[in-house]
């Protein structure tokens with residue numbers, strides 16, 4: 001019996017049924033999941049009961065895995081002891097120390113680690129403990145964010161890059177080793193093309209990363225702010241987003257090359273523990289789509 005694919009919205013997202021991730025998946029199942037992922041950008045697989053080894057095993061069927069990022073706001077590494085590839089996202093404090101990153105605060109719209117020259121292609125997030133309310137995660141479709149722009153704006157973006165801030169976490173905390181940005185033209189972080197060709201689907205997406213401290217080199221700060229505000233508003237408007245309310249045992253995998261995400265805050269008296277892996281990516285690039293000649 002193969003998997004079945006159930007779209008979750010008109011925007012993006014599909015639930016995959018008929019799969020138990022505690023088993024090693026055969027190649028056909030992995031290919032079918034991959035194909036559904038490329039079509040729907042974000043996949044949900046519910047009701048799983050897996051350990052870190054199985055999470056790493058499943059994630060690595062889709063590419064090599066990054067180590068957990070260093071340089072969180074507390075300056076530490078947020079991986080588990082046994083698996084360097086697992087990043088712990090949690091508000092839980094044990095023995096006076098946070099067991100993971102991001103706490104209970106709102107995490108603003110972003111693409112994971114987009115300040116890297118080669119940001120991760122994708123992320124896989126598995127829920128171990130969730131609060132009774134809050135902590136929902138939303139996603140937006142960056143293909144549609146591009147496709148719904150006026151033609152003249154699309155054309156203008158072809159030659160532009162943006163700086164992706166390296167100083168702040170997605171909850172706004174200053175990363176260890178960085179100083180607060182005073183002048184956005186000097187923001188530390190990678191410069192990526194604003195239009196991004198997806199290396200697998202070859203579709204064009206907007207690639208914005210994160211809003212705070214972003215800057216478009218070559219424009220005045222005022223022009224850059226106005227352009228970025230317009231692009232962010234278009235990308236994250238309600239009709240371009242889908243929100244997931246977590247249950248324990250949910251696994252979500254998203255494609256960072258064509259989707260951004262954000263998380264709602266939640267009550268810090270409740271516990272939320274998620275384990276995340278990141279699939280290694282490559283340097284973002286833009287290749288204009290080939291124009292098919294029309295018949296004379």
Ligand code: SIN
Nearest residue numbers: 089107136137170263
């Ligand atoms: C993340 O930004 O990777 C975390 C999302 C979440 O905690 O739901």
